[in-house]
Amino acid sequence: MKKEINKVLNFIDLHKGEENKRKVIENITSSISFRGSNLWILACAILIASVGLNVNSTAVIIGAMLISPLMGPIVGAGFGLGMYDFELVKKSIKNLLIATFVSLAISTIYFYASPFKEAQSELLARTSPNIYDILIAFFGGLVGVIAVTRVEKGNPIPGVAIATALMPPLCTAGYSLALGNIGYFLGAMYLYAINCVFICIATFIIVKFLKYPIAQQLDIRREKQVKYGITILIMLMILPSIYFAYQLFVEKSYRLKTEVFIKKEFTDHDYPIIYKRIEYNSNPKKIELAFLSKKFNNEEISNLNKKLIDYNLPNTQLLIQQDTFNISRDILNKMNSSKDLVDKKDIIINSLREQLSEYQFNNEQITDESKVLFPYISSLVIGNYSYKNAQNTKIIPVVLYQSKKELDKEMNHKLKSWLKIRLAKDSIEVYRQPFK
Structure with a gap:
């Protein structure tokens, strides 16, 4: 039995294929500094990511993440904490702050000068972080630091750069500053902070596990202070993200209930819907619909609003647009501009059936x-x-x-x-x- 356990432990041993520790530390230290070429690469990566967010291009955003040098000081801070090398920690944090400031400045200038100010879906996705972003940052950080400590670096490094996504939140924060949107700015910076902190913590854990040499011996009291500081930082990141994840769950649940309501009350009765919009953040919440030919009188609309409670949709108002002339006139414009419309072909087909x-x-x-x-x-x-x-x-x-x-x-x-x-x-x- 013991032999079998040893085989399993040997199979998953992280020390296999490990790079010389001194060489790893040298590589990490050299990648921390943001001077000369690193600063230029960062500036170009930020501009590319900003353009990608501006035009809603996932491919461009991924390209920017691949060339970004932001991981260097974050991993450096994790190594510094793991080895109790506080000079390395200070140097890493200093360079990370420089990189953050430069990134914010460049992205803010770009979005201020850009004629396209609309918040695209790729940009909005970086304004509401939750617990899943913590998991991505932590496990992405684990993969990244394990790859850094290997002789053969392999393919993980580019994947980690994409998964942990440090560039997009910074560019989103720059967009928010350019437009003066404090809510977006705080959300984006919180996501950026989550990525930085949990990549750093993942690095700290691996450095401790691989037993990298300690730079200075700490007394028990100082060592406890470091551990308490890390614990408090983790709690500060986790608690708000759990709240945001719960809010996301509530919103998804609400939208699912509205779809059930619309299906049972309208779609199942063959009332073609040509316009649909759900306003979750308004008070009261609103479900706005328009139909191709069906007309509802005031009593029917009132009864439908009462039925919302039966579908567990409190504090919600159903609005039915019945101006058929305006709907017919604007149908093509709505197809091109609204994100809440049903498929374009379905609209045209439903319209043609009547006409x-x-x-x-x-x-x-x-x-x-x-x-x-x-x-x-x-x-x-x-x-x-x-x-x-x-x-x-x-x-x-x-x-x-x-x-x-x-x-x-x-x-x-x-x-x-x-x-x-x-x-x-x-x-x-x-x-x-x-x-x-």
Whole structure:
């Protein structure tokens, strides 16, 4: 039994493949300083990350994280604490503060000068940290410091840079300063602090486990002060993040309940919804809907609001937009601008179902022809779709076809070209209506 246990311990032994400790310390010490090339690399990485957040490009943000040198002083601080080398700790913190200040300054200037001020989803994701961010930072830090102490560094280092994500929170804080949004700034800086602290703590644990040489012998009292300080720092980071995680859970739960309410009261009754917006942070909370053709009187709306309690949606108001003229006029603008709309094709298809009855072609012959030319098509309906804008009313022939599988790009182009010639129209829209 003891032999089996020794085999397991030998299998997971972290000392295997370990780099010479003196060489690791030298490498860590040299990566701390933000002077010359390191400062230029940091500045370029911050600009790249800011552009990525500005245009909502995940790939660009990942690229910036890969070239960022911010991990150096954080890991250095962890090594300093683990070895009780307080000079190394001071040097690491000093350089981290320099890097943080430079990053904030550059990102603030960029976002202040940028003509695009809208907060994109990648940016907003860095304003509300929670307990999961702590787990990512801690285990990412563990992987990072284990890789640093190996002879063969391997692939983990780039992955750690991406997972722990030090650059985006700093750029988000710069965006917040440029726009004067204190709430976003505090959230972003809190996420940055979480990443720094828990990478440092993960480093401290591995340094202690691998028994790196102690720089100076501490008395028991001073050693306890260090441990108490780390414990207090952990609690200061964890407690708010648990609260934020709970708030996130409550919000997700609320949105799930609203979807159940909408499905049972509207979707299951075949009322096509063309607009949906849920305002969770308002008081009272609001569910705003617009329907393609269904009209609700005041009594029905009042009864629906009363039903919100049955779905465990207290302090919530249901608002139904019923100005069909404005909805028809703005439907295309809403499709392009609102993040809460249903799929664009679904909107157009639902709209066409209602309008085709008024603008129906006598298209039996065309349907028969299409089945010969395009065997995959089982049925085809053609109608005129009209919509109004500020200048005029446009009427476009629209084709809805049914098929078991969607036509490929080439066949779809042929179908469209044939219909243009067959109907003698310059412009035409073609959509597939899937089988139910």
